[in-house]
Amino acid sequence: MAKVSIVMGSDSDMPVMAQAAEILEKLGVDFEITVISAHREPDVFFEYARTAEARGVKVIIAGAGKAAHLPGMCAALFPMPVIGIPMKTSDLGGVDSLYSIVQMPSGVPVATVAINGGTNAGILAAKILAASDEELLKKLKDYSENLKNEVVKKAEKLDQIGYKEYTAQMKK
Numbered sequence: 480m481a482k483v484s485i486v487m488g489s490d491s492d493m494p495v496m497a498q499a500a501e502i503l504e505k506l507g508v509d510f511e512i513t514v515i516s517a518h519r520e521p522d523v524f525f526e527y528a529r530t531a532e533a534r535g536v537k538v539i540i541a542g543a544g545k546a547a548h549l550p551g552m553c554a555a556l557f558p559m560p561v562i563g564i565p566m567k568t569s570d571l572g573g574v575d576s577l578y579s580i581v582q583m584p585s586g587v588p589v590a591t592v593a594i595n596g597g598t599n600a601g602i603l604a605a606k607i608l609a610a611s612d613e614e615l616l617k618k619l620k621d622y623s624e625n626l627k628n629e630v631v632k633k634a635e636k637l638d639q640i641g642y643k644e645y646t647a648q649m650k651k
Contacts, residue, residue, distance in 0.1 A: 481511040483604045484531055487542040488516050488549045492566050496542050498597025499564070499604070506605050506618045511536070517552045524549075528556035538604040541589075542597070544568045547579035550589045560607050562600045563589040 483503055487496045496512065503510045511534070517524045531539060531553075539557055541550035542564035550563030565576030573594035581591045592599040602619075609616040637645045 481509050481535055482537045482608055483508055483510040483540060483601075484534075484536040484538075485510055485512040485540045485542075486527070486549065486553070487514055488518075488544070490514050492542045492544065495564060495566060495595045495597040496540070499540050499601035502598050502601035503605060506601075506615065506622065508605055508608060508615065515549075517549050518546075524552065525556065528553050531557050532559065538562065538607050540564065540600045540604055542566055542600075543580070544573070544576045545570070545579075547576040550580050550591075551583050551587065554583065554587050554589045560604075561589050562603050563591045564596055564600045565591065565594045567595050 485496050485499055485503075487493065500510060500512055513527070515524050515527050528539075536557070537559055539550075539553045539559075539561045541553045541561060543549040544566035545568055547563070547565060550561055554561040563580035565573050565580050567573035568576060577591070577594055580589055583589050590603060592603065602622075605615060605619055609619050640648075
């Protein structure tokens, strides 16, 4: 049974949405992933959103570009948390998507991550689930510790070889 549903309005969003799937997979969180257009197939979308809870979904991650209605429509129909990922667009760089998702009316919240923020959306979904899942919470703590250790290693290397050699190695 899926705990997180990842949905996008177009398969062109897949590279960003796959980031959310990859982090959920790494953390052992069950998920489903699909493409549904709220504008082009509203009947299919309504069925998807209305049945998500019955499918065991606890959090929806919805990515959308331009008018970016998908996350808000999910939030209007699904009673649990929705995380919106604004997609970078060729027209306005994703700011249009960001504004569409973050400016939801009172009573219909959508948690919003950065433009193309697939990884953070996956982590946020896992953190929401970890509020009632000690095993997942431990995995998230381990993930954060690994991130810290990577930064410490990079700082130590920089201190050891100097910035010129460090930046030269980064370019390779």
